[in-house]
Amino acid sequence: MIKIIISNLLRNKRRSFLTLLGILIGVAAIISLVSVSVGLTQRSAELLTSFQGIFVLEEGAVDVPYSFVEEEYLNDLKRVPGVELVVPEIWGSANSIEGLNGDSPLSNFLFIVGIDPKIAGNYEAAPYYSVTEGRKLTSNDRNSVVVGSTLADMFDLSVGKTLKINGKTYTLIGIFETNNMLMSLLVITNIETAREVTGFKEGYYSNFQVVPNNPGDLKLVKQRIESRFEGKLQAISMQDSAELITSFISNLSVALWFISGIAGVVGGIGVMNTMLMSVMERIQEFGVLKAIGWRNKDVMTMIVMESILLSLIGGIIGVIIGFLVSTLVSYYTSIPSAIDFGLIMQAMFFALIMGVVGGLYPAYKSSMMSPIEAVKG
């Protein structure tokens, strides 16, 4: 049986190929789009939950670089019950690193972060505090920086080398690793150095990271800060953002599934069209097969199996192409590709459904034909 099915599919190679292409694109779309979006979700969830602290910014500031908070809040925040540590930071644009200036789109992502090692102490909640190569900053360091590994790779830096930022030269004393692409582009330096480099207003910080005594009290402490400094400061816990981003991305996933679904429906219609055409062409053959003893269901089975085989081959090739695409995407964007067995099974199942649905109607049509209509010709 399988022999005749294959031979039937090979009989009109161009048509079978075009159908294959339809399914293949559908499946590849599912695999690559969904795996990238799942990868994105995983990555952001991973990333955001790695911040245990509460970000405290100026009320109304959309992001850290646009936030200015007065120094006095440092002590006010320390007095909030349940607060263990308040770490001030200065964030500023590094307009030019190693001659890379504002003309490069990448320069929008280059930031200098100033921290106070004395205050931060062993606090390593933010990924950029943990250094894997060289050493961490100390309060005595002047004109020394720690950079993220991506930045280090980009400019071919290693510990001990120098780095030119906004025209001044700094010594690289450490490199930190983080799985967050944006974080791994950061330059970390002492808060006073950062103030100098970026010309940050005296008497202000960008933000504070507030660490609660007890990680379980995060929400409570956040609420206390919000009510106490209403209208002046905003408190963001990364868990909130994580939820927000995760829900955004899961909406994105739904949209991607939807798009893939459309691709799939188009693929399915393609299969049905192929099968219908090939059924119409072979009506006489089916009559002959019925005349020589095939049952209606045998003919139908053959047609559906042809369609399923076509879909499964398309599905397998689609999985491979989808895998390549998402691997390529993750290679160039550092979004991890989250292809797992489940996703492959889903995509194959999808292909199978296309095959069955695409084959059933033509099969049904063929069964409606009486064998004499066919053998008369």
Added chain:
Amino acid sequence: MDIITVKNLKKYYNIGEHNEVKAIDDVSFEVEKGEFLAIVGPSGSGKSTLLHMLGCLDTPTKGEVIIDSSKIHELNEDELSNIRFTKLGFIFQTFNLIPGVSAVDNVLMPLMPYGISSAKRIYSHKLLKKFGIGRRANHDPGELSGGEKQRVAVARSLINNPKIILADEPTGQLDSKTGREIIRLMRELNSKNKITFIMVTHDETLLQYVKRVIRLKDGKIISDDKNGKMLDL
């Protein structure tokens, strides 16, 4: 013992309100096991229509067909398929081999949905060899001559050891010499294997090789001659 009984068989086609075509009009006859029968008549006389009803491919408007004691008008689709599979073989004017499938696989085609035993596989090769086309077994039908195609078709009709073989103008697309070859083959199967043959033909010259001739005209039997010459080929 009659292997086929046809009683008051009618097949009417309605084309338009009051326009009835009586393709088969009250036909009755019996066929004994092992007969070699030809149905002849002018074009449109109902030969194919009759053969299709004998072959369980078409349903009568009225009357009955009994094949090997099965009343076919009482059977459903699957039971009819089963009769076709177990008792009948078909040979067509246009050969009707499946393209893209080798000659030997075409011979085995009737068995395909049911599974093919190695014994049947050997048998299919044996049949092709016996019909002088053993070396063509793995050729595509497109690569065979008309006569070779019809031999493959005859082999296919034999693969499930039918009791009756129905042939609609089996020589219609062959030259007279090749046509006679096919008839000779059929005659041999008839005498050796006791297979009943019913053959529709236009070719009057073939009638000297058969035992019985039924003549149709306008859907009616106008003669039924059981004393054919049965000349050797």
